[in-house]
Amino acid sequence: MTLRVRFVLACTLLAQVLLKSPSLEASVLLPLSTAQLVARAERIVVGTVVGQESHWVDGGSAIVTDVRIRVTRAVLGAQEGEIITVRRLGGTVGEIGMRVFGEASFRDGEEVLLFAERRGGAYYSVGMTQGTLHITQQGGRRMAQMALGGAEIVGRSGVAPVVRPLEEVLDEVRRALAARRPEPAQGRSEQTR
Amino acid sequence: MRPLQSFSGLLALVGLIAHGGAAQAWVRSRTNGCHPVYWSQSCIYLQPDGELTKDLPADQVQRIIQRSIAQWQDRIGGSFLRLIYVPPDGPREARFDRQPTIKFRTGRWCRPGDCQGDRESCYDASAAAITTVFFVNKPDNEQEDGLILDADIELNSVHNQFYDADQLPPRGDGRTLTDLENTLVHELGHLMGLEHTCRSAGDGMPDCTVDHLGQRPPLCSTVLAGMDRDPRLREIAETTMFATAQPRETKKRTPEADDVAAIVAIYPAARDPRSCERPRPRDQCGGGGCALAPHGRTAAAAPLLLLGAILLCMRQRRWSGRTC
Structure with missing residues (x-):
């Protein structure tokens, strides 16, 4: 083995050691913290799913499902009582089904805490499944089921419960909103985030 | 042909023994009618779009794609399913055309609109790759429900800088450094009909989704929280079909015993349909x-x-x- 080859190998090993990161960060889905969800969201609401409709888009290349949500609690970009629509990739139309791995899903009648951003003319759940928290009742308390990638599950230490009280999550959202630097709500490019 | 589900447990057990008794947790993707999705042919032809990522030389990208296919192919000898690489020969789009396609998105992380005025559909920036599977949706027809008609893999080269971890990492440009092979091998698992080995709230898995032993897959967050203490959870986290990855991770490059057992059980060699039709021009x-x-x-x-x-x-x- 020549000196040059040894040098390159040593550099490679050194670079791998230096570049190794202890945090869980990149992914097939990049996990997003609550602050990151808030930073990207243009709408944050608690609401009830009142209907869903799947249809073809892009000249028949794909199926999407438009989910209608009645806002029961508006945190950002919506009003109580308003019905907003969030789109998810996939669904079924007639005898064809389309599944996109990692995409959010909704059930009629369920209550969710939704972080939505606008992309290509429609609102989508931020971070796919991560921006849709499902609300359940447990012991008389309303709990939000954190989806994959909340800040609490990213690190190996300090792992928080999978299910958290809704009010606790909303408090965290409000704090993140307060810390969010004011920026124009419109005209932001998805690509720059 | 629908692979016999009743044999799956037995085959999985055989696979488990063959692989040294490793814990298993593989999960199949299911339709709303609760039937697992599956390919009916002996083979899947996979062709990349002519425009590959610019992060790596084109010939290297092709080699990595072929290597990713081989990572599965070399391990699933007990299965009839073959992944066949077709070199790029021009523009291809990820769409419902019955032609499994690998598509790098370089300019915009969006599926383009159509020629009739539909707007583009943009994806989430946090997704390094998206696999879409089209299947027959006939909940009342057990024979046909879940038959895969098409599947495409789209890679997010807009927010990810794809590279080959066998080489020195490139100079960062603000995008997430992502090992292409690690990503592709995972997505190929989806393309063959595999689900993640863990679930998260609202991830679209039908409620009936269970692992091959009939258990509901654990929450991904539970696995991540307990993997350091529980060997079984660690094994789940080590599978290629686990839902998350470490930065610059490469361990998903090689399908684990659990991942391999899944393909062998779903597509056992003994039930080879012996049909391998190349998709027609689209x-x-x-x-x-x-x-x-x-x-x-x-x-x-x-x-x-x-x-x-x-x-x-x-x-x-x-x-x-x-x-x-």
């Missing part, structure tokens, strides 16, 4: 209508290709109820 949108994008470039073949495209359009129309 219709492609461009300039306002269906246009041909044939595999070959021989002018004399054009009339046949046109006929094929018309037939394909008619067939798609039957499936989707739309005009082509």
Whole structure:
């Protein structure tokens, strides 16, 4: 083995050691913290799913499902009582089904805490499944089921419960909103985030 | 052919023994009717779009794609399923055309709009790759429900800087450094019909989704929280089909015993349908209508290709109820 080859190998090993990161960060889905969800969201609401409709888009290349949500609690970009629509990739139309791995899903009648951003003319759940928290009742308390990638599950230490009280999550959202630097709500490019 | 589900447990057990008694947790993707999705042919032809990521030389990207396919192929000898690489020969789009495609998105992380004015559909920036599977949705028909018709892999080269972890990492440019092979091997698992080995709230998994032992997959967050203490959770986290990855991770490059057992159980060699039809030329949108994008470039073949495209359009129309 020549000196040059040894040098390159040593550099490679050194670079791998230096570049190794202890945090869980990149992914097939990049996990997003609550602050990151808030930073990207243009709408944050608690609401009830009142209907869903799947249809073809892009000249028949794909199926999407438009989910209608009645806002029961508006945190950002919506009003109580308003019905907003969030789109998810996939669904079924007639005898064809389309599944996109990692995409959010909704059930009629369920209550969710939704972080939505606008992309290509429609609102989508931020971070796919991560921006849709499902609300359940447990012991008389309303709990939000954190989806994959909340800040609490990213690190190996300090792992928080999978299910958290809704009010606790909303408090965290409000704090993140307060810390969010004011920026124009419109005209932001998805690509720059 | 629907692979016998009743044999799955037995085959999985055989696979488990063959792989040294490793814990298993593989999960199949299911339809709303709760039937697992599956390919009915002996093979899947996979072809990349002609425009590959610019992060790596084109020939290297092709080698990595082939290596990713081989990572599965070399391990699933007990299965009839074959992944066949077809070199790129021109533009291809990820869409419902029955032609499994690998598509790098370089300019915008969006599925483009169509020639009839539909707007583009943009994806989430946090997704390094997206695999889409089209299947027959006939909940009341056990034989047909879940039959995979098409599957495409789209890679997010807009927010990810794909590289080969066997080499020195490139100079960062603000995008997430992502090992291409690690990503592709995972996505190929989805393409063959595998689900993640853990679940998260609202991830679209039907409630009936269970692992091969009939257990509901654990929450991903539970696995991540307990993997340091519980060997079984660690094994789940080590599978290629686990839902998250470490930065610059490479461990998903090699399917684990659990991942391999899944493919062998779903597509056992003993039940080879012995059919391997290469997809026909597809219709492609461009300039306002269906246009041909044939595999070959021989002018004399054009009339046949046109006929094929018309037939394909008619067939798609039957499936989707739309005009082509």
